[in-house]
Amino acid sequence: MRQRHPYDWDDLFLDAALDPGKWLGALDTMASRTGSSRGQLIGVGAGRDIPFNMVTSFTPAMIRKPESHDWYSETANFRVAASNRQVARGHYDPILHEDHYDEVIPSLASRDYIEWCEEIGIPFGCQTNLVVDDFGIVGLSTLRSRRDGRTTPVQRRIFAEAAVAARRAVRLQEKLEGHQAHLFAGAFDAIAINAFIIDARGHLLAQTVAAEALLQSGAVRRVGSSIDADGAPHTLRALIQGLLADGGAPHVRTMLAATDDAEPLMIEGFRLPEREWSLGKLPHAILVVNAPKRDRAGVTAYLSAIYRLSLAEADIALRLFEGKTRAQISEERGVTGETLRGQIKQIYQKCGVNGEAALMRRLAPFFA
Template identity: 40%
Template sequence: MATSASSKDDWADIFLSAALEPEKWGQAIHAMAQATGSRHGQLIGFGAGASAFNWISEIDDSILAKSASIEQSAPDLNFRVAADRLPDRPAIVHEAHYDIARRSLRADDYLDLCSDFDIFDGCQSKLVASDHQMIGLALLRGSKDGRTTEGQRALFADIAGHARTAVRLQQAIEQQGFALLAGTFEAMDRACWLLDATGRVGGMTPRAENLLSTSRIRVSDGWLASDRADETRAILRAVRTVIEPPGRAADPVALADADGGVAIMLEFYPLPVRPWALPFAPRAIAIARVGAPSDRHVQLLTRTFRLTPAEADIAIRLAAGQSRPDIAAARGVSAATLKVQLRSIYDKTGCQRESQLVRIVGLISH
């Protein structure tokens, strides 16, 4: 059912409802399009990784797949992005600015998209802008709609103010999830980092914060990293795995100690994503296990070297620096049984010395 509005109070209510019940964003941008005589309303976000989203009212869903193949945030491809970067451009960018921006495009990919879906004209405004992210509101108009009039742009400007307030409210609500989840993990006494839709750290537990000052793990420009380039690359690969759709658990990343063993095991898991969620909510969790075996690391070793789960557990404990007596005690086996199991591990991995085994275990997840 369409939503209509006739006053500022109506628009405030429509967008307040969208912030509190995000599934109503579709109704809100559809009402905006109707009120301005436009074919479509759009709420769009650009950013690193999976923070990008594109919600368009009343349009063929195939546009999402086609637009995904275009680098929409590139100003030399997308004239709407280029128009927003023009000097002295107003708060509401419109067709006059699009005309200028189209002259400097290096390819016709986005122009072809606009032609296919008849969305050449319209106007737009930024709602949120930062170094890492932009969320914008737009009208997309077809050939029958014509160019926006001054009156339509004035109404759009008023609506954009309400939409901006709604986005900020939803941002505040979603970011509360970081505090709530961090509190839960704090109670579990875990070193945990919560990642947003860009993959950046949005919150952490006290134990995780302490680990930043006592280990090689660090947060650089919001990203979880190590002071070793190879480990940082492995971390970023794992982050992409849990953040990018469909979002799945990543293979653990082992951070080596000075001797090449496993000092810290980082595990990455995606969180459920609500439909119509903006990029501010927690999207993934990174958990550090210090000197402890990892179930997923055990699975990696069993797949790679055909170790039994018990053998993989022993190999990880050995690589984490645990002594043979401690491993035997933890496993509940005798020293003789442990010796037999270690011999089998060496045979399966092709190692001749303990130091070789430690290095293999430490680097297997890279």
């Protein structure tokens, strides 16, 4: 009877899907158990929202090198060439290894990528596609040095077992990321917030019932996968671009133009805290129309969703905005001054401010 490899790959990779910060550790375990120097998870393709490349024991400069030299084309990269050749034949997820690399290397237009792989110690390895869809490809690989040697059949079998679990984990993480926008919309509906949720490309992911009514009335219009509306001092599209730009403002606002006899609407954009990496399905920003003004419960839940404040931290932020002293807040909440100082420090970090005055400016739009 064939002996199974005694490792729970599902436990390892599904844990990473639920906590993406654990992916590098999972890849490192996969590399170790296949006798490889490094493990890799990579997302490529023009349609993929946020291309990513995670390689264990790689510096950022090493990860950027192939990008800067355009080495992800099939004419330069034997790994890409081997994968593309199989996809063209209708084989979307085979386990590819050194034999497949040997077949395509003679047809490469340059040996630059090959020489770089020798230089940093990754000339060998095996790979497979976890996802091939309209967004591009998510691939899993082991990268091996000459000391590691070419992969053996046993090592490829272990890799294949790991890949089955990794594929399930990637699909799960994509679904979890994709559902977050709808979870936001549902939560905002429950506290009467009128909101649109957009991704890192400015595409509309979800909206509340009240926001859908704005689309139906024409106050906000769909433009392809995004939304727009006339306004001052910015159009809605310009507001969205400000939230998407690198180094752009975390909070922007504009007044939408009135339609018919309706009152003008204030719309505000809030960029969500950034994750270290994602599969590209996460909400990037929330656009709010007529946010609750003096509803403590609504604003507290809103701050929790936007800035990931705990309910206690959101309540403290509101009390600070109301002008209460720290001594008053400590007494009202039944905590020590030292505990309160630690909570306020966390509030500053999560809201991206460096002091109480900046926090007040950050909270002011909720009460304008």
